Amino acid sequence: MKVRVLGCSGSIAKNCRTTSFLVDGCLLVDAGTGVGDLTLQEMQGITDVLLTHSHLDHVAALPLMLDSIGGLLDAPVRVHALPETIAALRAHLFNNVLWPDFSRIPTVQAPFLSFHPVAVGQVLDIRGKQVEVMPAVHSVPACGYAISAGGAAWVFTGDTERNPAFWKRLNCMAVGALVIETAFSSREKDLARRSLHLSPEVLAEELDQIETAKRFPVYITHTKPAETDLILVEVRQFDHDAPHGKGGVHDIRWLSAGQVMVV
Ligand SMILES: [Zn+2]
Numbered sequence: 001m002k003v004r005v006l007g008c009s010g011s012i013a014k015n016c017r018t019t020s021f022l023v024d025g026c027l028l029v030d031a032g033t034g035v036g037d038l039t040l041q042e043m044q045g046i047t048d049v050l051l052t053h054s055h056l057d058h059v060a061a062l063p064l065m066l067d068s069i070g071g072l073l074d075a076p077v078r079v080h081a082l083p084e085t086i087a088a089l090r091a092h093l094f095n096n097v098l099w100p101d102f103s104r105i106p107t108v109q110a111p112f113l114s115f116h117p118v119a120v121g122q123v124l125d126i127r128g129k130q131v132e133v134m135p136a137v138h139s140v141p142a143c144g145y146a147i148s149a150g151g152a153a154w155v156f157t158g159d160t161e162r163n164p165a166f167w168k169r170l171n172c173m174a175v176g177a178l179v180i181e182t183a184f185s186s187r188e189k190d191l192a193r194r195s196l197h198l199s200p201e202v203l204a205e206e207l208d209q210i211e212t213a214k215r216f217p218v219y220i221t222h223t224k225p226a227e228t229d230l231i232l233v234e235v236r237q238f239d240h241d242a243p244h245g246k247g248g249v250h251d252i253r254w255l256s257a258g259q260v261m262v263v
C-alpha cells in the first residue's frame, strides 16, 4: 500500500499544505489544501474520500476538487464521514451559499458526490482495503482511520488530544506506520489543550501508551507553520532525553508533502 502525503501542515504558507493523504491513488484521507497539487487525472482516480472531521483545514479542497472533476466522473465520489461531519458539510459548505449542493447536482439521480455515514469501531471494505474508524478526541466530532490491504495498517490519528481509547485499540493491531498530530509547541500547551490538539509534552505521554513490544515508525503531522521549528526541537528533546521512555523506544520521523509511505 502506498500512501502519498499531499499535505501535512496545520495551516497554510508557502510549501505548507493542509492535511490530505492519497492511498493507492484512489482513496483520499482528508481533503485539505494538499489536494491542489494533484493533476486532473489524479483527482479523477479518487473514488472514495475519508474525512476525519469538519474543520476547514481537512475539507477545504473537497468542493473545489469536485468542481474540477465533476463533469468527468462516471459515478459520484463517495464521501465517508461521521454523521455529525456530514451534517456540518451539508449545513455549512454544500449549502448552495458557500458552494453548490453537489450531493444533488447536476441531478439528484447522478450527483457529483454521495455521503456515507460511518461510526467509530466500524470496519469498511473500500476497494479491497479494510478501513477501521478509530476514536479521536477533538473540539468537534472527529475520528481517525486505520487502513490496511491485508497486512499491517497505516494508522492516522486525525486531530486529537489525549485519547486512551485510541491506544487501547492500536495495541491490538498490526501497525505498519502511525501518523499522529502535534499541532502546537509545548509553549502553547494550554492553547493545545483548549483546542483539543497535542503538543510535544503530551505527545510523549501519549506515545508511552504504546506497548513496548510494538515497533513501527511514528510520523508527526499537522504542525502549525509558525511553530514547526520549535515543535521539532521539543520532540527531538524528549526523544533524546528519554530514548527508552516509559513506553519504549519511539522511531519518530517527520512528514513532508510529496513523500510516499510504503506500508
Ligand atoms: Zn480540527
Ligand SMILES: [Zn+2]
Pocket: 010, 019, 055, 057, 058, 159, 222
Ligand atoms: Zn486540523
